[in-house]
Amino acid sequence: MNADRAAVDLDQLRHTAAHLLAHAVVDLFGSDVQLAIGPSIEDGFYYDFRKPAPFVPEDLPRIEQRMRELVGKDLKMSGREVSRTEAVAYYKDRNQPFKLELIDGIPADEPLSFYTIGEFTDLCRGGHVASSKEIGALKLTSLAGAYWRGDEHRPMLQRIYGTAFASQSELDEHLARVEEAERRDHRKLGKELDLFSIEESAGPGLVFWHPNGGRVRQVLEEFIRGELRKRGYEPVYTPHVVSEELFRISGHIQSFAENMFAPIDVDEQRYRLKPMNCPGHILIYKSRPRSYRDLPLRLAEFGTVYRFERSGTLHGLLRVRGITQDDAHLFCTPEQLQQEFENTADAALTVLKAFKFESYHFSVATRPDKAIGEPEVWDRATDAIKRACDNVGLAYEIEEGGGAFYGPKLDINVKDAIGRDWQLSTVQADFNLPERFELTYAGADGADHRPVMIHRALLGSLERLFGVLIEHFGGAFPAWLAPVQAVVMPITDGQFDYARRINDTLFEKGFRSEVDASNERLQKKIRTQQLRKVPYMLVVGKTEAAEGTVNVRARSGEQRTMSLESFVAELAAEVAARA
């Protein structure tokens, strides 16, 4: 109750701050600046402007300063209803085309209102704090381009983002959270920890996994393979380049072409880089007649697909053009749909829980307006998904009309260590592709039947998951995932041989370890490995070599001396438990 109340206030406070932002801009730059909209948003507020000479970053401190002056004046916000005629006249006088368009878009039977704070009046439906004084702390955060009404065919405006809180301490906390997120940025850590790179000379959005990243990926892949084996999946491999005809049958050329790489013409034949794995898996299904006894057939592949994402949308590992999905396609009878969803949801939760996210939740997306297939089929499938969620025992929310045109889906979202939401797993029923490819199976009755297909990814894409995990763990991977699990540190070169023997033992036991044989003092070696976020450092000096022990320094700084056997046993247990 209290939290709700506070959230509403924050929203109103920021909405008021947006008006003050416009007030300050008009004060400093004149009333010929054209105003668009200025709402409160999740972490603050913004206001969109059009101004002949664009704002420059140096303007922000000036605007912010002016806003503070306004806040300090204890200005009262007052609203009044206005007639449409008055509102239109007001904005015509002031040459404010965006405001006029907004008025035009408001239904004739809805009242219009103006809100005034200080000397600034704005068309606004209300929802404000009473006085500017309630804005205890504010900060303008960035300047960006934004299309009028988010439409790229309409004018580009300039958007000023800011945030505001009731007190300075709350603002400071928010800024500290932002800094923490920056510290965890996977692009920064990816470079510092030598995990991956994206090479200008190779092209944007294409990921190079360095050895340290490759080690993490290999662990993830082996983890998934093990789970899939237990759950009755079959491994398959399909080509990256296939005839365009395949994507014509699947419908991707017709509906997905703008996200596909351009065609490759070879020997009179036109090929495409695959943007999806499904058509390939379908060909395997179709390679021979199928019986109901073959179903469910579960075909899995770490399939790398290529999608042409617009250049401005690329973002580190989180949005790339070469994507490796931990993909699978399940071919089943309609009756098996619920069981398959249930198994998949369970598999997804099992896998995701290994990463120790803060929380997990399901989201069921139902039939959109434009959809293929009979509504009753959709209803049965959607009910099956809901029952599957119930049986797995995790609450779900309904995303009404959020499904794709070809079938309902189940998404699994997680919250990471700093409270951000990520959608990772997705399980998607498909009534469309079995039709397009005319898939059949022989039923017990001897007649041909149409199977249902399920697309599913547990991790989503390996690139994206890696980005999420880097940020979730802040680069400090747990021992089961860490690229280097232990570094053996001889204190002097008198212990080199002992250190190498320890390292050999760890290698033989299957661990990822190294010897730091550099000519450095122990302090420096420790510092170096702390910065690499290595889970364990095994310090070996004269004493350890004489006693056949290792001094184990954990990443936390905690130290213990033990036999190598004990360390091996503990690390093995930790890795096995994915602790």
Added chain:
RNA sequence: GCCGACGUAGCUCAGUGGUAGAGCGGCGGUUUUGUAAACCGUUGGUCGGGGGUUCAAGUCCCUCCGUCGGCUCCA
């Protein structure tokens, strides 16, 4: 794709029209080190690519490439 900012050594960054720099890293040496930075030396660059202005360009202009912040939040 569009708006804006940015691009200097492997990394982090300084350098506002006049001889390209620092720290870290790398390499070589001295030191033989006990829990987050020993010391000395040395290596390192078509200043993102191309074009232009100028006696002179890392610096000013044009263009291309890449990166970053945005482009769903509705008066």
